Amino acid sequence: MTVRVRINGEEKELDVDPEMPLLWAVRDVLGLTGTKYGCGQALCGACTVHLDGQPVRACVTPIGRAEGHSVTTIEGLSPDGNHPLQKAWVELGVPQCGFCQTGQIMCAAALLAKKPQPSDKEIDQSLAGNLCRCGTYTRIRSAVKKAAGMSEE
Amino acid sequence: MTKLLTLISRRSFLEGLNLSVGGLALGVFSGGLAVAANEASTAKGAPGLNPNVFVHVAPDGAVTIVCARSEMGQGIRSSLPVLVADELGADMARVTVAQADGDKVYGDQNTDGSSSVRGVYDDIRRMGATARVMLVAAAARRWKVKPEACEARDHAVFLRDGTRSLGFGELVAAASKLPIPKEQDVKLRPKSELRRAGRPMPLLDGPAYVTGTAVFGADIRLPGMLIAVVARPPVVGGKVVRFDATRALAVPGVKKVFELPAPKPPYTFQLWGGVAVLAENTWAAMRGREALDITWEDGPNASYDSTTYREQLTASIREPGAVARNVGDIDAALASAARVVQAEYHVPHLSHVPMEPPVALARVENGTCEVWAPTQHPQAARGVAAATAELPEEKVQVHVTFLGGGFGRKSKADFIAEVVWLAKEAGVPVRVQWTREDDVRHDYYHSVSAQQLTAGLDASGKVIAWRHRTAFPPIASTFGQATRPSPSDLQQGVLDLALSVPNVRAETCEAPPHVRIGWLRSVYNIFHAFSVNAFVDELAHLRGADSRDMLLEVLGPPRQASLQELGITALRNYGASVEDHPVDAGRLRGVIERVTAMSGWDARKAKGRALGLAAHRSFLSYVAVVASVVKDDQGRLRVDEAWVSVDAGTILNPERVRSQMEGSVIFGMSIALHGAVTMKGGVPEQSNFHDLKLVRIGEAPRKIHVDIVPSELPSGGIGEPGVPPVAPAIINAIFALTGTRIRELPVSRTLAV
Ligand code: FES
Ligand code: FES
Numbered sequence: 001m002t003v004r005v006r007i008n009g010e011e012k013e014l015d016v017d018p019e020m021p022l023l024w025a026v027r028d029v030l031g032l033t034g035t036k037y038g039c040g041q042a043l044c045g046a047c048t049v050h051l052d053g054q055p056v057r058a059c060v061t062p063i064g065r066a067e068g069h070s071v072t073t074i075e076g077l078s079p080d081g082n083h084p085l086q087k088a089w090v091e092l093g094v095p096q097c098g099f100c101q102t103g104q105i106m107c108a109a110a111l112l113a114k115k116p117q118p119s120d121k122e123i124d125q126s127l128a129g130n131l132c133r134c135g136t137y138t139r140i141r142s143a144v145k146k147a148a149g150m151s152e153e
Numbered sequence: 154m155t156k157l158l159t160l161i162s163r164r165s166f167l168e169g170l171n172l173s174v175g176g177l178a179l180g181v182f183s184g185g186l187a188v189a190a191n192e193a194s195t196a197k198g199a200p201g202l203n204p205n206v207f208v209h210v211a212p213d214g215a216v217t218i219v220c221a222r223s224e225m226g227q228g229i230r231s232s233l234p235v236l237v238a239d240e241l242g243a244d245m246a247r248v249t250v251a252q253a254d255g256d257k258v259y260g261d262q263n264t265d266g267s268s269s270v271r272g273v274y275d276d277i278r279r280m281g282a283t284a285r286v287m288l289v290a291a292a293a294r295r296w297k298v299k300p301e302a303c304e305a306r307d308h309a310v311f312l313r314d315g316t317r318s319l320g321f322g323e324l325v326a327a328a329s330k331l332p333i334p335k336e337q338d339v340k341l342r343p344k345s346e347l348r349r350a351g352r353p354m355p356l357l358d359g360p361a362y363v364t365g366t367a368v369f370g371a372d373i374r375l376p377g378m379l380i381a382v383v384a385r386p387p388v389v390g391g392k393v394v395r396f397d398a399t400r401a402l403a404v405p406g407v408k409k410v411f412e413l414p415a416p417k418p419p420y421t422f423q424l425w426g427g428v429a430v431l432a433e434n435t436w437a438a439m440r441g442r443e444a445l446d447i448t449w450e451d452g453p454n455a456s457y458d459s460t461t462y463r464e465q466l467t468a469s470i471r472e473p474g475a476v477a478r479n480v481g482d483i484d485a486a487l488a489s490a491a492r493v494v495q496a497e498y499h500v501p502h503l504s505h506v507p508m509e510p511p512v513a514l515a516r517v518e519n520g521t522c523e524v525w526a527p528t529q530h531p532q533a534a535r536g537v538a539a540a541t542a543e544l545p546e547e548k549v550q551v552h553v554t555f556l557g558g559g560f561g562r563k564s565k566a567d568f569i570a571e572v573v574w575l576a577k578e579a580g581v582p583v584r585v586q587w588t589r590e591d592d593v594r595h596d597y598y599h600s601v602s603a604q605q606l607t608a609g610l611d612a613s614g615k616v617i618a619w620r621h622r623t624a625f626p627p628i629a630s631t632f633g634q635a636t637r638p639s640p641s642d643l644q645q646g647v648l649d650l651a652l653s654v655p656n657v658r659a660e661t662c663e664a665p666p667h668v669r670i671g672w673l674r675s676v677y678n679i680f681h682a683f684s685v686n687a688f689v690d691e692l693a694h695l696r697g698a699d700s701r702d703m704l705l706e707v708l709g710p711p712r713q714a715s716l717q718e719l720g721i722t723a724l725r726n727y728g729a730s731v732e733d734h735p736v737d738a739g740r741l742r743g744v745i746e747r748v749t750a751m752s753g754w755d756a757r758k759a760k761g762r763a764l765g766l767a768a769h770r771s772f773l774s775y776v777a778v779v780a781s782v783v784k785d786d787q788g789r790l791r792v793d794e795a796w797v798s799v800d801a802g803t804i805l806n807p808e809r810v811r812s813q814m815e816g817s818v819i820f821g822m823s824i825a826l827h828g829a830v831t832m833k834g835g836v837p838e839q840s841n842f843h844d845l846k847l848v849r850i851g852e853a854p855r856k857i858h859v860d861i862v863p864s865e866l867p868s869g870g871i872g873e874p875g876v877p878p879v880a881p882a883i884i885n886a887i888f889a890l891t892g893t894r895i896r897e898l899p900v901s902r903t904l905a906v
Contacts, residue, residue, distance in 0.1 A: 017405065020436050028380070028434040033372040034365015036557070037435075038508050039589040043842035046508060074365035081364035090359035093808055096226030096816055098362030099508040099557030105363060124851040131842060133508045133558050134226045135819025136812070137853035 005066045007032075008076025018064025022056075023047045025063040026073055034074035034102045038131065045130030048103040049073045055110040057129070074102040077109060084147040085109055092143045096134035104130050108144050117148055172251075176211040177325040179284050179333075207253075208237050208280055210288075214308060214322030216243050218277075221253040221262045223529050224358070225507075225556035225563070226816070227872045228809030231357040233277055236805060239347040240281030241288075242305035243321070250357065255531025255551035262531050274803065274868050282341050286334050291327035292319050344865075353808035358555075367555045370512040370527035375582040378514070379408055381575050382438040382586055384445055385427040385595050388835035389668050390418065390452035396428050400444040406437030410445070411578050413571070419633050420669050422537050422566040425595055429575055435586050451835055457667035459601070459831040459838075463499060466603035466664055470497065470622045474660030477640040478648050480720035481656035486618035490609030496691055498606070498684040499897040501829040503599035504845065505673055509557020510592040511568040514584040515576035517542050522549045522573060527556040529564040537566035541573040560820075561672040565597050590840045597671025598830055600625040602664075602680040606688040609656070614696040616707055618656040621647055623681065626666035636665040638677070644725040646681030646877065649770055651738035653709020657720055667835065675873040678771040679824060682877030683884075683898065686767035690885040691894065700766055700885060701749050711739030727773050733867050734773045740800050740862075741768055744777035747860055748798035752779040762793065765886025767878035772870030774801040775862075778818070778878040781854075782886035789905045790890070792822055792883055795854045800862035801869040807861055814859045814875045821879020823848045826906045827899050846901070 003014045007030060016025055021040075026032045026049065035058055038046030042057040049058045050072040051065075077083050085105050088094075095101045104127060111118055111126040118126070123144050132140070145151075172178065207219040218234045230250045238248050255262060285305045292310035293300040296317060303310050311318045344351075361367035386392060398410040409431040416423035430441035487493055513526035515538070522542040528534040528551065535551045542549065556563055568585060576583040587595075602625035609618030627642050629635035638661045640648070647659045673679070686704075693703035713735035716724060726734060745768045749755075757764040761783055768777035781794040797814045804810050827846035831838045839845040884895040893904060900906050 020434075024434055024436040027371075028436070031374065032365075033368075036369070036509070037371065037586075038510070039842055040439075041589070041841050041843070044508065044589075081360055086360075086363040089363045090356065093356045093359065093812060095356065095359060095362040096228070096812055097224075097508070097556060097558045098226070098358065098367050099369060099555075101362050102365045120855075127850045131508065131847055131849065133506060133560070133820075133847060135816035135848070135853075137819060137848075137850040138815055138855075138857050139812070140850065141853075 003063050003067050005063065006070040008072055014063065016063055018067070019062050021059050022049065022061045022063050022066055022071065023058035026058060026071070032073050032075050036099055036103060038100065042129070043131075044100070045107060045127075046100050046103040048106040048130065050106060050110060053110065053113060055107050074106055077106065083109065085112065085143065088143040088147040092139050092146060094136050094139040094143050096136055100130060100132045100134075104132065104140055108140070108147075112144070112148055117150060118144065172209045172217055173211050175326065176209050177284060177287065177329040178207070178209045179280050180207040208284055210284060210321055210325050212322050212325055214247060214320050216241070216248045216321070217251050218248060219251050219253050223531065223553050223556055223559070224252070225529060225559035227813060228356065228806060231354055232806035232809055234357070235349045235354050236274070236277050237281035239350050240278050240342055241285045242307065244308040245349070247308055252553050255528070255535040255553065257532060274805065278341060279339065282339050283334060286339050287328040287331050288321055288324045290331055290334070291324045295319065295327065350805055351807065354806050369509055369555045369557050370514070370525070371509070371584065371586060373514055373525045373554070375514065375516060378582040378584060379431040379433065379579060380435045380438045380586055381429045381431045381572070381583050382435070382442045382588065383413065383425070383427050383429045383571065383591070384442050384447055385425040385591065386415075386449055386451075387594070388451040388455050389420070390454050392426060392450050392452065393428060394448040394450050396448065397446040398428070400446065401430050401441040404432070404437055404441045404444055406433040407441040408432055409579055410441070411575065413574060419631060421632050422533060422570060424567055424571040424574055431575065431579055431583060438586070439588065454667045455835040457832045457835040459501065459833070462601065462667070462832070463603070466499070466601070466624050467497060469624045469662040469664060470603050470605040472662065474622055474624070474662035475637070476658060477643050477661055478657060478659035478720045480658070480718070483618055483620050483656045483658040486656035487607065487609045487620070490618055491612040492610045493607065494610065494692060494695060495605065495607045496688055496896060498604045498680070498687060500602050500680040500683060501831060501898065502601045502668070503673055503679070503824060503828045504593055504596045504830050505560045505562035506592060506845065506847065507556070507558025507560055507562055510587040510589055511562065512584065512586050513568050513572040514582065515572040516582040517573060517577040520544065520548060524549070524551045524569060524573065525554055526551065526569055526572075527554050527559070527563055528566070528569065529556065529559045529561070530566065533564070534566045534569040537570045538573045541570045542577055560674040561676075562596065565671055589842070593830070593840050593845055594837050596830070597631060597669045599673035599679065600627065600670045600677070604680065604684040606684055608688070608692060610692070610696075614698070616654050616692065619652055619654045620658045620660070621685070622660045622662055623647060624662035624664040625677070625680070626664045626670050628670050628672055630666035631669050631671060637661050637663050641725045642677055644727070645677040645771060646685065646769060648719060648721050648724055649726070649736050650685060651708055651712070651714040651719070651736050651741070653707060668832070674820060675771060675876040678769060678873070678877040679880070682767065682769040682771070683881045686769070686878065686881035687884055687896065690765070690881070690888065694888070701745060701754060704745060704766065704768065705742055708738050708741060711742055713737050727870070729773055734869070736770065737775070740775045741770055741777075743862060744768055744775045744798040744800050747862065748777040748779050748796050751798065751858060751860055752781070752796040754779065763886045763889035765882045765884065765889060767881035767885060769874070769877040771874045771877055774799060774869030774871065774874040776874045776878055778882040780879070780882040780886045782883060782890050784890065790887060790900070791852060792854050794856050796858045796860070797875060798860040798862065799875065800864060801871055801874070802864050802866040803868045804861060804871070805868075810861055810871050811859045813871050815857045817875025818857050818879055819848050819853060821876045822852070822883065824876070825880035825883045825898060825900055827901055829899050
């Protein structure tokens with residue numbers, strides 16, 4: 001079966017079972033490995049991508065649901081890794097092991113798109129589904145605010 | 154240990170790292186075997202070839218530093234190069250870091266025990282300095298001047314009067330023909346000239362992490378590769394009785410099904426057995442596994458039950474154990490004490506759950522084996538791969554990817570054994586992907602423990618007797634027969650605890666293992682720091698004393714506690730000598746004083762919040778933590794602020810020290826508040842992040858303050874020592890706020906969090 005999706009601005013026709021989770025279609029079929037597997041049950045956020053601009057957990061989203069829609073992965077977030085969030089993340093040294101960070105950034109990007117100046121509470125709520133075992137949360141908050149052009153405190 | 158600097162000209166070694174043979178290559182060797190600086194003796198097979206750090210300057214001036222330790226979030230790749238660059242006078246923009254394969258040639262590569270920096274700090278600095286001296290000597294010869302007339306900076310050697318300069322690249326050919334200078338002829342730069350070391354440095358791999366281009370364990374693809382997902386025996390020691398793969402093989406994309414050999418105790422790094430489904434993609438392999446029909450035999454551990462085992466451990470610590478530390482006469486002192494206080498503490502099994510579950514890729518063909526894996530211990534991985542593939546180690550290569558967290562889980566090579574066995578059997582490259590459920594259910598768990606603390610107080614409330622009994626199945630049980638901790642296990646927070654108490658005894662009690670036990674970030678320190686700090690806090694409250702004053706009183710005056718004072722004959726001391734790294738009560742006091750000053754301890758009676766304090770020596774560093782706990786509007790307890798003071802001796806990259814301490818607070822909070830793996834019928838009751846809770850962003854403190862003690866003492870560890878004091882600081886704060894004393898982790902068993 002083929003599924004037609006727009007991935008990072010490019011039309012793709014994938015020969016896959018429409019039930020296959022978007023995560024595995026993106027990783028195994030398209031070879032876009034910036035999207036990570038951490039739990040497979042929508043519990044950790046490592047697999048977060050945008051579906052028509054909305055953050056979704058790719059591990060529980062069948063690729064069929066993306067048919068005719070537009071998917072953005074971390075590879076398509078910005079042309080040169082220069083999204084304000086990516087810059088803030090590097091400047092503030094947010095990543096430790098780095099594994100969860102693409103999912104964190106995709107989630108935060110969706111937040112900033114609809115809420116350019118989020119409060120602490122809104123940041124916490126938007127990122128509540130994204131685990132970081134290395135414990136980078138305080139820096140994530142600071143980096144979101146920095147990217148939003150807000151000062152700390 | 155003798156250390157020797159030498160030139161490396163071994164072609165295969167350099168080519169394996171894609172480095173030009175024409176450059177200047179220096180390595181520091183340990184082991185005391187003389188290796189002369191010429192091609193013949195460094196040729197293949199020379200024994201004792203152990204460059205545990207290694208630098209290369211290419212003819213075009215590019216400097217490469219080989220990082221033999223794995224990067225798993227501690228920032229080692231951002232930290233080590235800076236020292237070399239500083240000593241050398243190199244331009245950071247022209248320094249790159251190459252990740253070493255698993256090879257004995259690098260000496261110890263095991264990335265655990267918080268040893269990445271403390272293991273190599275001096276070597277790497279001396280190596281950079283030696284390369285500088287050689288480049289300067291080459292320039293001086295060319296200009297026919299004395300070396301003292303020259304200086305190295307900005308990636309070049311300059312004549313001090315500024316009239317001439319030569320780039321490093323132009324000098325390497327001549328420099329590499331010079332003899333290695335003697336140690337006394339290599340002067341290290343004064344600290345004031347080290348421009349970057351000890352100052353914040355940018356995160357080298359930051360851009361790769363935030364764009365998704367950093368290559369982790371599951372991110373490498375080989376042509377013809379299959380993905381394996383394995384159904385492992387639910388109970389440790391269990392076996393497959395029979396299985397039917399018909400339905401699994403009918404899943405589109407599934408190619409093969411294999412039964413793996415069952416391991417035999419001791420389990421070490423053996424694979425787990427079970428049935429593997431190999432498919433074209435990960436999803437098909439997962440569905441194929443679901444469709445397997447397997448009958449298991451569970452074996453003797455099927456009776457393992459956490460509730461019963463807790464009672465068993467409690468009974469064990471109520472009986473005298475084997476004495477591991479003894480000062481004075483504890484029995485007489487307890488008998489004559491004005492008051493005896495006793496408390497028992499329980500900490501459950503904990504799991505590692507790095508965000509990247511175990512995963513590895515292998516190819517076994519034409520008498521060779523190649524592995525790509527996020528391993529903390531590339532040499533163990535290589536050994537296990539060689540044994541599994543039945544090949545000599547020279548035929549096996551282990552490439553280390555980025556690690557999506559490790560915390561000790563990825564030092565174990567079980568998933569390497571699994572992938573190599575499968576790749577060999579399948580005849581095509583195989584990637585084994587563990588699901589999160591697999592990771593939670595088949596971990597080398599942090600050991601479950603029970604401890605009994607008993608103190609005898611005199612009439613004034615001063616502690617005159619201290620007895621610490623501890624019971625936990627030790628890690629040694631994974632590697633052989635062991636049913637109680639060994640004295641050397643107690644180096645972690647029991648034997649190396651300086652106490653100003655005249656009668657002290659520590660005892661180890663029986664605790665037979667039923668699962669694979671492994672080391673988790675900061676290991677036995679987790680429960681020892683918990684019980685000791687909680688107990689001192691209990692004593693303070695009983696006496697109506699300030700917890701900080703009580704802690705300082707029990708530790709006693711600033712001093713280096715001798716083995717005799719500690720009441721032991723030997724201290725493992727994390728592999729370091731007690732001369733270099735004494736048990737320093739003064740340093741522990743120092744971090745306690747700093748952290749309480751910084752957190753406003755004396756003004757802590759603010760409404761609605763309470764502070765708790767804990768301090769601990771581990772991995773040769775000293776850390777004290779103050780946690781602030783509040784009750785939110787739903788009545789849940791929350792840690793809203795935390796302060797950390799760390800004395801880790803000389804540090805290399807304060808920015809990564811800070812990030813490790815911040816991470817340790819969150820890691821310690823998960824342990825304190827949520828973390829537990831419990832067993833029923835020999836099977837873990839948890840499986841994924843819905844029932845195995847970790848701290849999420851909404852629970853993270855508003856602010857984590859980190860104070861680093863300036864020090865030029867030898868380096869201690871950083872990755873682990875921040876963890877142990879966190880849980881006791883939190884439960885001490887909870888007591889101050891609520892009057893409820895937590896003696897069993899996690900807190901969620903007793904109170905809403
Ligand atoms: S992998 Fe999708 S939420 Fe965890
Ligand atoms: S940085 Fe390691 S899990 Fe978030």
